[in-house]
Amino acid sequence: MQIRRIAQRVFIAPILIGVGIAGGYFIAPSGQSDATTAHAQAEAHQSQKWYCSMHPQIIRDRPGLCPICEMKLIPMPENLAAEAAPRELIVSEAAAKLMDVQTSPVERRFVANEVRVVGKVRYNEARVKYIAAWAPGRLDRLYVDFTGTTVRKGDHLVSLYSPELIGAQAELLQAAKAAKNAGETTSDYLAKSAAGTLQASREKLRLLGLAPGQIEDIERSGQPMTHLTIHSPIGGVVIQKMASEGMYVETGTQIYTVADLSQVWVKLDAYESDLQWIHYGQEVQFMTEAYPGEPFTGRISFIDPVLDPMTRTVKVRVDVPNPDGRLKPEMFVRAAVRSQIAQGGKVMDPELAGKWICPMHPSVVKSEPGDCDICGMDLVTTESLGYVTADASEQAPLVIPETAPLITGKRAVVYVRKPGTEVPTFEGREIVLGPKAGNYYLVESGLQEGEQVVTNGNFKIDSALQIQARPSMMSPEGGAMPAGHPHGADSGTAGANHKH
Numbered sequence: 001m002q003i004r005r006i007a008q009r010v011f012i013a014p015i016l017i018g019v020g021i022a023g024g025y026f027i028a029p030s031g032q033s034d035a036t037t038a039h040a041q042a043e044a045h046q047s048q049k050w051y052c053s054m055h056p057q058i059i060r061d062r063p064g065l066c067p068i069c070e071m072k073l074i075p076m077p078e079n080l081a082a083e084a085a086p087r088e089l090i091v092s093e094a095a096a097k098l099m100d101v102q103t104s105p106v107e108r109r110f111v112a113n114e115v116r117v118v119g120k121v122r123y124n125e126a127r128v129k130y131i132a133a134w135a136p137g138r139l140d141r142l143y144v145d146f147t148g149t150t151v152r153k154g155d156h157l158v159s160l161y162s163p164e165l166i167g168a169q170a171e172l173l174q175a176a177k178a179a180k181n182a183g184e185t186t187s188d189y190l191a192k193s194a195a196g197t198l199q200a201s202r203e204k205l206r207l208l209g210l211a212p213g214q215i216e217d218i219e220r221s222g223q224p225m226t227h228l229t230i231h232s233p234i235g236g237v238v239i240q241k242m243a244s245e246g247m248y249v250e251t252g253t254q255i256y257t258v259a260d261l262s263q264v265w266v267k268l269d270a271y272e273s274d275l276q277w278i279h280y281g282q283e284v285q286f287m288t289e290a291y292p293g294e295p296f297t298g299r300i301s302f303i304d305p306v307l308d309p310m311t312r313t314v315k316v317r318v319d320v321p322n323p324d325g326r327l328k329p330e331m332f333v334r335a336a337v338r339s340q341i342a343q344g345g346k347v348m349d350p351e352l353a354g355k356w357i358c359p360m361h362p363s364v365v366k367s368e369p370g371d372c373d374i375c376g377m378d379l380v381t382t383e384s385l386g387y388v389t390a391d392a393s394e395q396a397p398l399v400i401p402e403t404a405p406l407i408t409g410k411r412a413v414v415y416v417r418k419p420g421t422e423v424p425t426f427e428g429r430e431i432v433l434g435p436k437a438g439n440y441y442l443v444e445s446g447l448q449e450g451e452q453v454v455t456n457g458n459f460k461i462d463s464a465l466q467i468q469a470r471p472s473m474m475s476p477e478g479g480a481m482p483a484g485h486p487h488g489a490d491s492g493t494a495g496a497n498h499k500h
Contacts, residue, residue: 048075048076049061049075049076050062050063050064050073050074050075050076051073051074051076051095052066052068052069052071052073052074053071053074053098054066054068054069054071054098055068055069056091056092056095056096056098056099056464058073058464058467059076059464059467059468060073085427086470086471087427087428087429087465087470087471088418088425088426088427088428089415089425089426089428089461089464089465090421090423090424090425091423091424091426092423092424093423093424095424096424096457099457099460099461100456100457101424101426101454101456101457101460101461102454102455102456102457103417103452103453103454103455104400104401104404104452104453104455105449105450105451105452105453106398106399106400106443106447106448106449106450106451106452106453107398107399107449107450108396108397108398108399108449109396109397109399110340110341110342110348110396110397111340111341111397111399111437111438111439111440111442112338112339112340112341112437112438113277113338113339113341113437113438114336114337114338114339114438115270115274115277115278115336115337115338115339116334116335116336117268117269117270117274117316117334117335117336117337118268118269118332118333118334118335119266119267119268119269119286119316119332119333119335120266120267120329120330120331120332120333121264121265121266121288121320121327121328121329121330121331121333122264122265122266122267122329122330123239123259123261123264123265123329124259124260124261124263124264124265124319125265127234127236127259127260127261127262127263128239128257128258128259128260129232129233129234129236129257129258129259129260130254130256130257130258131157131158131230131232131233131254131255131256131257131258132252132253132254132255133158133160133230133249133250133251133252133253133255134207134208134209134228134230134251135160135162135164135165135208135209135228135251136162136164136248136249136250136251137160137161137162137163137164137165137228137248137249138160138161138162138246138247138248138249139158139159139160139243139244139245139246139247139248139249139255140159140160140161140227140245140246141158141159141227141245142157142158142241142243142244142245142255143155143156143157143158143159144157144238144241144256145241145245146238146241147238147239147240147241148237148238148239149237149238150235150236150237150238151232151235151236151237151238151258152232152235153232153233153234153235154231154232155231155232156229156230156231156232157230157231157232157255157256158229158230158255158256159227159228159229159230160227160228160229160230160249161226161227161228162208162228164208165205165208165210165225165228166224166225166226168201168204168205168208169205169218169224169225170224171201171204172198172201172202172204172205172215172218172219173218173219173222173224175194175197175198175200175201176198176201176219178194178197178198179191179194179195179197179198181194182194182195202215205218208228209228209230210228211231214229230255232258233258234258234260235260235262236258236259236260236261236262237258237259237261238256238257238258239257239258239259240254240256240257241255241256242254242255242256242257243255243256259329261322261325261327261328261329262321262322262323262325263319263320263321263322264320264322264327264329265301265317265318265319265320266284266286266298266317266318266320266333266335267315267316267317267318268284268315268316268317268318268333268335269308269311269313269314269315269316270313270314270315270316270337271312271313271314272307272312272313272314274337275303275314276345276435277337277339277341277347277437278300278303278316278337278339279300279303279339279347279385279386279387280300280301280302280303280357280359280362280385280386281299281300281349281352281357281362281365281382281385281387282299282300282337282339282347282349283297283298283299283338284297284298284299284300284318284335284336284337285297285335285336285338286298286318286333286334286335286336287333287334287335288327288331288332288333289331289332290326290328290331291326296320296327296333297320298318298319298320298321299318299319299362299363300316300317300318300337300362301317301318301319301360301361301362302316302317303315303316303317304316304317318335319362319363339437341397341435341437341442342388342395342396342397343388343395343396343397344397344434345397345434345435345437345442346386346387346388347386347387347388348387348388349382349387351365352365352382352387353382353387353388354367354382354383355367355381355382356368356369356370356379356380356381356382357379357380357381357382357385358372358374358375358377358379358380359377359380360372360374360375360377361374361375364379365382366379397434397442397443398442398443398447398449399437399440399441399442399443400414400440400441400443400447400453401439401440401441401453401455402436402439402440402441403455403456403458404441404453404454404455404458405431405433405441406458406459406462406473407433408473408474411430411473411476412430412431412432412433413428413429413430413431413462413472413473414428414429414431414446414447414453414454414458415427415428415429415453415454415458415461415462416429416447416451416452416453416454417452417453417454419452426454426461428461428462428465428471428472428473429446429447430446430476431443431444431445431446431447432444432445432446462474
């Protein structure tokens with residue numbers, strides 16, 4: 001019995017050993033397969049991204065909570081989790097709609113800029129005349145005895161008694177008598193001498209303020225005038241009265257100031273940031289409190305070369321016709337200077353392109369060089385005053401909407417939607433901006449015509465790149481977020497504890 005048990009053990013042992021070896025053969029490959037599967041799952045887990053369905057710009061490497069709304073993050077689809085360039089952001093169509101991303105094309109167009117300024121109506125200094133005494137004497141009569149009176153050219157203003165003027169008239173009468181007697185003699189020398197004396201006497205009276213007709217009347221009557229009547233040299237309004245009846249005046253004493261209000265100035269205060277859009281000869285439209293809703297127009301005739309250090313503004317003078325006299329000095333006005341901008345930020349005015357203009361009178365514009373019809377000065381080219389030439393008037397600048405660029409310091413960043421992608425892909429790009437004109441920025445470099453730039457939602461795109469420590473508006477080179485501001489990136493618990 002004992003011998004049988006020993007034999008059974010000897011027979012069964014090899015069988016168990018074989019089964020054990022076979023079992024080990026099959027178990028070992030199975031363990032390796034599980035390890036490979038676990039490694040693959042770990043890699044898949046690492047490549048998996050999670051994002052917030054309410055705030056698509058929140059993207060994490062592991063599940064957790066959104067730091068904004070504390071909702072659970074959901075897995076991102078594989079086509080959205082693809083590796084993007086450092087400056088690119090890939091989102092789904094639904095996410096782009098949720099982020100309210102809107103784009104506009106980069107285009108070439110002439111944009112309009114409007115500069116709004118304020119100012120006042122002033123006298124036209126070139127049309128202000130002083131009425132002064134041409135000879136010493138006594139003011140026996142002032143025909144205009146208060147300011148504000150409207151006078152016409154040639155109206156009598158003052159009756160002046162002057163002993164000097166009476167003496168000069170007596171000299172005229174004696175010279176006239178001598179010339180007449182000399183004409184009856186045969187001496188040419190005496191005749192020429194008497195004629196010269198007579199002409200000198202006439203010129204003296206003319207310089208004392210007598211008109212040629214008055215001098216002729218004196219010679220014809222043979223009697224001197226006891227009073228000199230001073231007439232208005234221009235038509236206008238008496239804005240100052242500096243004398244009273246009975247006063248004794250000297251030569252040059254001012255009696256009245258008369259201003260012609262058929263032409264007035266409007267002086268505007270323009271900020272230094274707006275000077276690039278303001279040029280000599282531009283048309284200005286303005287309105288007044290007295291006539292609401294009724295526009296007036298004029299042309300810029302002068303831009304002050306000196307900036308006011310207190311207000312940081314520059315005086316801009318506008319010549320305005322005022323035939324009906326409705327515009328009155330000291331009226332408050334609100335004006336707008338509208339400019340059409342061409343390439344290089346130059347002002348384009350089709351009426352002035354390639355023309356010649358007077359530097360003193362902007363109303364004088366000619367197609368060829370020449371002289372001003374008013375002052376005789378040489379005309380200058382409008383190009384020298386900042387206008388585009390006739391050849392460049394059709395070259396529209398490259399522009400983008402004002403909401404497209406994110407500007408910080410000297411940098412300007414835009415986000416461009418890449419064409420030909422399955423899902424919305426936005427690329428950050430630094431560009432060089434020109435001046436701002438109206439609702440647009442002129443683009444110097446960095447964009448091409450036809451590209452789609454983000455005009456709404458660009459801050460959300462930029463914040464998503466910032467959260468991922470990738471190049472953005474605030475971090476040109478990218479990098480980790482500052483310490484102590486995790487935004488819940490480490491875990492769901494961190495996201496839950498970080499509340500906004």
